[in-house]
Amino acid sequence: MSTSSTNMSTSSTNFTLLVHGKLIHCTSRVIVSSSLFLDMVELVEDTNPIPIPTFISRQIMLDLVEMVEKDDSECAHLILVSLEYLLDFLIAVDFLGCEEVKIVLEEKVKDKITESNW
Numbered sequence: 001m002s003t004s005s006t007n008m009s010t011s012s013t014n015f016t017l018l019v020h021g022k023l024i025h026c027t028s029r030v031i032v033s034s035s036l037f038l039d040m041v042e043l044v045e046d047t048n049p050i051p052i053p054t055f056i057s058r059q060i061m062l063d064l065v066e067m068v069e070k071d072d073s074e075c076a077h078l079i080l081v082s083l084e085y086l087l088d089f090l091i092a093v094d095f096l097g098c099e100e101v102k103i104v105l106e107e108k109v110k111d112k113i114t115e116s117n118w
Helices: 003-010 028-032 035-043 058-069 085-095 097-114
Strands: 016-017 021-027
Touching: 003 035, 016 028, 016 058, 021 028, 021 085, 028 035, 028 058, 035 085, 058 085, 085 097
Parallel strands: none
Antiparallel strands: 016 021
């Protein structure tokens, strides 16, 4: 982790994500959790709002922000979601470079896969 990302993780800096034309507010915890967001913040002067690609749904971003902000390392509230949603979520966190969340989601996907749904 670079010095600027270490400083950011201890600050209470607020950021805004632009998802499908709507804003989602988050703290620096979310930015630090994503290598893509960190790169954008370090390389671009004005990153507010941070644009999110359209293939990532607003619900996925809301869930990701909630998990990171609440330090939900087990992704507990995703226990009842469908396999399709988990796969979409996994694609999104992989793209965003959220490695800690990705590891947990990969296990949740493996747990949901059976012979009948694969």
